[in-house]
Amino acid sequence: MTLDLWHITKRVAFYALVIFIVVVSIFPFYYAILTSFKSGTDLFRVTYWPTSFSLDNYMSVLTTGSFPRNLLNSVFVAAVTVLAALFLAITASFALSRVRFRGRGLLLMTILAVSMFPQIAVLAGLFEVIRFLGIYNTPWALIFSYTIFTLPFTVWVLTTFMRDLPIEIEEAAIVDGATPWIIIWRVFLPLLWPALVTTGLLAFIAAWNEFLFALTFTSSNATRTVPVAIALLSGGSQYEIPWGNIMAASVIVTVPLVVLVLIFQRKIISGLTAGGVKG
Amino acid sequence: MTVEATAGQAVRTQPKIESELLKSRVGAAMWFLLPMLAALAVVAGWPLLRTIYFSLTNASLTNLYEADFVGFKNYLNWTTLKSGRTVFSGLLVDPAWWNAVGNTLRFAVISVTLETVLGMVVALVLNAEFKGRGIVRAAILIPWAIPTIVSAKMWSWMLNDQFGIINDLFMKLGLISHKTAWTASADTAMTAVLIVDIWKTTPFMALLILAGLQMIPKDIYEAAEIDGVHPVKVFFKVTLPLVRPALMVAVIFRLLDAMRIFDLIYVLTPNSAATKTMSVISRENLFDFDKFAYGSAQSTFLFLMIAVMTGLYIWLGKVRFDGGDR
Numbered sequence: 001m002t003l004d005l006w007h008i009t010k011r012v013a014f015y016a017l018v019i020f021i022v023v024v025s026i027f028p029f030y031y032a033i034l035t036s037f038k039s040g041t042d043l044f045r046v047t048y049w050p051t052s053f054s055l056d057n058y059m060s061v062l063t064t065g066s067f068p069r070n071l072l073n074s075v076f077v078a079a080v081t082v083l084a085a086l087f088l089a090i091t092a093s094f095a096l097s098r099v100r101f102r103g104r105g106l107l108l109m110t111i112l113a114v115s116m117f118p119q120i121a122v123l124a125g126l127f128e129v130i131r132f133l134g135i136y137n138t139p140w141a142l143i144f145s146y147t148i149f150t151l152p153f154t155v156w157v158l159t160t161f162m163r164d165l166p167i168e169i170e171e172a173a174i175v176d177g178a179t180p181w182i183i184i185w186r187v188f189l190p191l192l193w194p195a196l197v198t199t200g201l202l203a204f205i206a207a208w209n210e211f212l213f214a215l216t217f218t219s220s221n222a223t224r225t226v227p228v229a230i231a232l233l234s235g236g237s238q239y240e241i242p243w244g245n246i247m248a249a250s251v252i253v254t255v256p257l258v259v260l261v262l263i264f265q266r267k268i269i270s271g272l273t274a275g276g277v278k279g
Numbered sequence: 280m281t282v283e284a285t286a287g288q289a290v291r292t293q294p295k296i297e298s299e300l301l302k303s304r305v306g307a308a309m310w311f312l313l314p315m316l317a318a319l320a321v322v323a324g325w326p327l328l329r330t331i332y333f334s335l336t337n338a339s340l341t342n343l344y345e346a347d348f349v350g351f352k353n354y355l356n357w358t359t360l361k362s363g364r365t366v367f368s369g370l371l372v373d374p375a376w377w378n379a380v381g382n383t384l385r386f387a388v389i390s391v392t393l394e395t396v397l398g399m400v401v402a403l404v405l406n407a408e409f410k411g412r413g414i415v416r417a418a419i420l421i422p423w424a425i426p427t428i429v430s431a432k433m434w435s436w437m438l439n440d441q442f443g444i445i446n447d448l449f450m451k452l453g454l455i456s457h458k459t460a461w462t463a464s465a466d467t468a469m470t471a472v473l474i475v476d477i478w479k480t481t482p483f484m485a486l487l488i489l490a491g492l493q494m495i496p497k498d499i500y501e502a503a504e505i506d507g508v509h510p511v512k513v514f515f516k517v518t519l520p521l522v523r524p525a526l527m528v529a530v531i532f533r534l535l536d537a538m539r540i541f542d543l544i545y546v547l548t549p550n551s552a553a554t555k556t557m558s559v560i561s562r563e564n565l566f567d568f569d570k571f572a573y574g575s576a577q578s579t580f581l582f583l584m585i586a587v588m589t590g591l592y593i594w595l596g597k598v599r600f601d602g603g604d605r
Contacts, residue, residue: 018415021401025418029425031444032433046447092315095308114323118539120558121582124333124565124575125326128343148322155315180307209426211542216566227428231546243436250429261424262417273490
């Protein structure tokens, strides 16, 4: 009897913990959505459940100001950054994972070290390079600077993936006279698609969310990316923070990410752990 | 291993062709590496060197190229007054800088500790088999997927002193007697930053620990259960030692990441001395206060701190792994 009771208490406690974890994880995003659909004075009345529904905030964010332009900037910057990083990383990872040469281990460690770089440490130097190249306040400044974190990450994860590809496939290709270049693009690439999707997605999220470089290397509303736009979104006066608009913009920026992450859940988890644990 | 073995066999049968093939492979590998290395040199290596150089000059935003070399004056400088008194200036005697160093270290240690403990709890829950596990795993991915800036804004709305739901909830639960300005008041600003960071990063920690947990063979637990070992003892004697390598990697990654925190603090608690970290204060000097050289000195200092930490970790890690503690 007491044993049963103990058993039931344990189960209840466990499920209480589970519910607590889920609620804490989801609630802030739920509350942002809830707020984004409120307008006028409703905004300043705390409610736990949806009470009113209005698209005012969305209309105002998408039709006034430069937010649509910022969205396009973000998409462009993140997409080009990812493509550039993947292109450079595929050949480099082939060399790092399938060819033995002196200093390979040291090189891998250096690449990992670069991804751990505090971004602030290169900020002053990058600012000079970007001004020298004449790309200050353009999307190219961001694409250029984001390479510092997307490239080491993609190289590292793709190297781990490529190391696990069977040697027999490569041997067969070598026997047929394929050069390393052909092996990469014709033999390995079709096998690497899942890995490319995972790394590409993680790099995309990182570039999409980046703030420090975007804040420093762009200076006008038209060239900003969404994180900076949201951070600097302000109302008519200093004390009038447009919470409704901020929440609507936040939801617009976040929903695609959440959907992508939920669709590619398993792949993302495997990519994260390949980048972390196996390192 | 396999590569070596097969290559070795082939060498014995066809020595000449194989060695030529190997040579051309290594040659191709160098060409494959070159673009990546060049890119990293341009975006990481060179800018880092320039930052360090700027920290030794009197450069300003408008005068990057004609700056004079001033040695370590940005770090420590002194002038002797007529009265014979020596006045020190520079980074090493700047109280605002040491306040930022303290804030950064405090933030890094507290957030990583709590994230590790909570991440372990979540990972253990996800490692158990129960109905709805998939939902929990999907749910904890949401904080991770939300951009830091967005989560900072969401939380600063929730923590708002007048209209925030947190104050409303805590008042209803009787936890606080009057509304608190969480992000604005110096006493609670760091707590607010910690809450948001822990909320956002615990999932990442949990997933990394979970990957480690899932590598532990199930039969160890079965054996422990048959022997009637108490679950708490199983955790400390079996789970924790076995998951430790994965845990250590996750902790060091998070620690290095926490040391460079910028965006959350910049948005959640702007201009609060109680939370200003090393990255925030350096950027402020670099671009807002037009003390480019001084800001460079601060970011160089942060870089050196992180480099020393990484070096220590690699050194300590080697010692431990060689000691056969695995």
